[in-house]
Amino acid sequence: MLRTSGLRKASGIVYPNSYASAERAEKDGKAYAFNCAQRAHANFTENHTSFLGALLISGLRFPMAAAAVGAAWTVFRILYLFGYTSQAGPRGRTTGAMGSILADLILKFMAAYTSAKLVFGN
Numbered sequence: 001m002l003r004t005s006g007l008r009k010a011s012g013i014v015y016p017n018s019y020a021s022a023e024r025a026e027k028d029g030k031a032y033a034f035n036c037a038q039r040a041h042a043n044f045t046e047n048h049t050s051f052l053g054a055l056l057i058s059g060l061r062f063p064m065a066a067a068a069v070g071a072a073w074t075v076f077r078i079l080y081l082f083g084y085t086s087q088a089g090p091r092g093r094t095t096g097a098m099g100s101i102l103a104d105l106i107l108k109f110m111a112a113y114t115s116a117k118l119v120f121g122n
Contacts, residue, residue, distance in 0.1 A: 007030065008037075011028065011034040013034055019035050020032070036084045041081075054110070060114055060118070069106050070107065073099075076096045084096075
């Protein structure tokens with residue numbers, strides 16, 4: 001959020017506009033970076049709810065592993081944001097995206113296993 005608000009201020013895009021227009025983003029690198037930050041923020045809000053559910057459930061059976069994978073997910077989400085808003089643009093998000101997807105899948109498998117064990121017994 002801090003990255004997005006800083007780029008909003010630098011680009012001069014005022015509220016209530018969520019994004020810079022395509023024309024403005026093509027001409028203004030700061031507006032383009034703001035659009036990338038907004039998209040990264042939206043992607044985070046789309047993904048963090050299921051991540052938190054998987055983290056909570058998997059933590060019931062595997063507290064240390066869930067904490068470690070959750071921390072990895074967080075680090076990769078930060079890499080995603082900074083990569084996306086770097087000079088590389090959308091291509092810069094690849095490392096963060098792949099890492100956070102892998103961490104998310106691991107947590108979801110751990111949560112599914114934990115759920116099955118809770119339902120069907122130890």
